[in-house]
Every structure is written in structure tokens, then in C-alpha cells.
Amino acid sequence: MPVRVGFVGVGTMGAPMARRLKGAGFETLFFARRHAVIETLQAEGLHYVQNVRDLAAQTDVVLMCLPDDAVVNEVGSVVLSAMKTGGVVVDHSTVSPYTSRRLAAEAKRQGISYLDAPISGGPMGAEAGTLAIMVGGEEEAFRRCHPLFEAMGRHIFYLGPSGAGNIAKLVNQLIIGITQEALVEGFVLGSRMGLDPKLLYDVLAVSTGESAMLHRSVPNCILQRDFTPKFTVDLLYKDLRLANDLGRGEGIRLLEGAVAEQVFREAAAEGLGSEDISALVKPLERQAGVVVEKRS
Numbered sequence: 001m002p003v004r005v006g007f008v009g010v011g012t013m014g015a016p017m018a019r020r021l022k023g024a025g026f027e028t029l030f031f032a033r034r035h036a037v038i039e040t041l042q043a044e045g046l047h048y049v050q051n052v053r054d055l056a057a058q059t060d061v062v063l064m065c066l067p068d069d070a071v072v073n074e075v076g077s078v079v080l081s082a083m084k085t086g087g088v089v090v091d092h093s094t095v096s097p098y099t100s101r102r103l104a105a106e107a108k109r110q111g112i113s114y115l116d117a118p119i120s121g122g123p124m125g126a127e128a129g130t131l132a133i134m135v136g137g138e139e140e141a142f143r144r145c146h147p148l149f150e151a152m153g154r155h156i157f158y159l160g161p162s163g164a165g166n167i168a169k170l171v172n173q174l175i176i177g178i179t180q181e182a183l184v185e186g187f188v189l190g191s192r193m194g195l196d197p198k199l200l201y202d203v204l205a206v207s208t209g210e211s212a213m214l215h216r217s218v219p220n221c222i223l224q225r226d227f228t229p230k231f232t233v234d235l236l237y238k239d240l241r242l243a244n245d246l247g248r249g250e251g252i253r254l255l256e257g258a259v260a261e262q263v264f265r266e267a268a269a270e271g272l273g274s275e276d277i278s279a280l281v282k283p284l285e286r287q288a289g290v291v292v293e294k295r296s
Contacts, residue, residue, distance in 0.1 A: 116163060232277065
């Protein structure tokens with residue numbers, strides 16, 4: 001079992017994950033740039049390290065939770081250049097499986113293991129330690145890091161070789177994007193035709209149109225007009241691009257995925273990129289001349 005872990009990317013998801021590791025008894029080091037984050041985590045007993053290279057050199061396992069492929073490539077290369085032989089890098093970011101495989105190959109040449117381990121469950125799941133964690137890479141490294149995963153997640157899956165974790169995550173994101181698009185279209189249509197959207201939600205909740213995304217996005221976000229970001233339009237747009245790129249690269253037609261990507265691209269272009277994905281409803285509402293909200 002690793003004794004000392006390092007965390008890079010202590011944002012909305014990474015910070016509660018790092019706290020879970022500390023709470024489980026792991027000595028947890030972290031790197032961050034924002035002073036407020038540094039002060040908060042230090043006050044909670046996590047150890048701040050001034051740069052990524054030093055963090056990698058001082059730890060047995062480095063966990064990363066970063067926004068995109070470019071940052072993962074940059075930070076991952078620094079980590080691998082400084083980490084001791086026998087270490088493990090765990091990347092919780094959602095990136096292309098091709099990125100994961102390239103970094104895993106680089107890690108192997110240096111005697112380091114590399115796991116792609118994207119996550120699902122949102123900030124609430126990160127805080128509660130109930131994330132789903134999808135892991136690809138060497139099975140021995142997975143077993144070695146399992147106690148870490150248990151500190152952060154409830155549903156832990158080993159899916160196979162390098163890249164398998166991110167393939168599963170991109171399939172999940174593809175389905176999320178398509179479902180979110182269908183939901184906003186359905187609720188705008190129903191509202192325009194005179195249905196009470198709350199009653200429509202109640203019907204769908206006990207019908208075959210029921211889904212996790214229905215419960216996630218409709219009652220507390222769309223109907224309450226609360227688009228505080230739990231997962232942003234920009235981030236899902238990025239994930240849909242990755243999923244569609246993967247499909248094109250493998251010769252798989254992802255027609256609905258392409259439509260969802262276009263709809264999210266349009267929403268981002270309208271300035272909704274930093275809002276929750278449920279804000280996807282706003283452009284269609286303006287077009288239809290209705291607002292999908294709870295009626296008094």
C-alpha cells in the first residue's frame with residue numbers, strides 16, 4: 001500500500017478527493033496555484049509542495065485531476081521525469097484514451113506504472129466518497145492503488161489495459177450529452193404545447209423515459225431556474241468532442257453524438273459555457289418563446 005500520495009489538480013473535484021485520502025490516513029501532499037486553495041487545504045492538514053516536480057519526487061503515487069489533454073500531457077511529463085522507479089501515476093482526468101496510452105508507454109520506459117482512472121459522480125460524490133472510478137492500465141498497479149480508490153469511491157471498476165478507463169468515461173459522457181439534449185427538447189416542446197413541466201417530470205419519472213439525467217437536471221435545476229454549475233457546458237462540450245473524435249478515428253458513426261456536440265457548441269458560443277449543463281435549455285426556450293419552470 002502506498003504510504004505517501006501527491007495530488008495535482010485540487011479543484012472542484014480534486015480538492016474533496018484529496019480530503020478523502022487524508023481522512024483515510026494517507027499522508028497527502030498537493031500542488032496548487034491559488035492562495036485560497038493552498039491556505040484552506042493546509043489548514044486541513046494536507047501538505048503543500050511548491051512545484052509538481054518536487055511533489056512527484058517525494059511521493060509513491062501521484063494523482064492528477066486536470067481539465068484537458070494538453071494539461072495532462074504537460075503535467076504528466078513533468079511527473080514522470082521526477083518520479084522514482086516503482087511509482088504509480090493515477091490520472092483521474094477525462095482525456096482521450098490515446099493520451100492515456102502514450103503517457104502509459106512513456107511511464108513504462110521509466111519503470112513507472114500509469115493508470116487512467118476517470119471518475120463520475122460530481123462534486124457531491126467526491127465529497128461523500130461515493131464516486132464511480134473507471135480504471136485502465138496494469139492490473140497489479142490497480143490492486144496496489146485499490147485502497148486509495150476505496151477512500152474516494154464506492155463503485156470501482158478495473159476495465160482492462162491502458163485507455164480502457166477513458167473509453168468507458170467517454171461512452172458515459174456521450175450518453176449524458178445526448179440525453180441532456182433530448183431532455184431540453186422534450187421539456188421545451190411540452191411547455192410550448194401547454195403542459196405543466198412539473199407534471200411532465202412526474203409522468204416521465206415513472207415511465208420508460210425515466211433516467212438519471214432526468215432527476216439530475218430537471219427538478220432542481222431547470223424547473224427551479226438554478227444553473228449553478230455542478231458540471232459545466234464547456235466541460236461536457238470538451239468530452240463530446242473527445243468521444244466523437246474517438247468514433248471518427250475508429251470509423252464508428254456517432255450521429256446523435258455529433259448533434260449533441262453541435263448543440264453544446266452553440267450553447268457555449270452563446271455565453272453559457274460556465275453554467276451547468278442544464279442551461280442547455282435556455283437557447284431553445286428563447287427560440288420557442290417559453291420558459292420551462294415550476295408553476296405556482
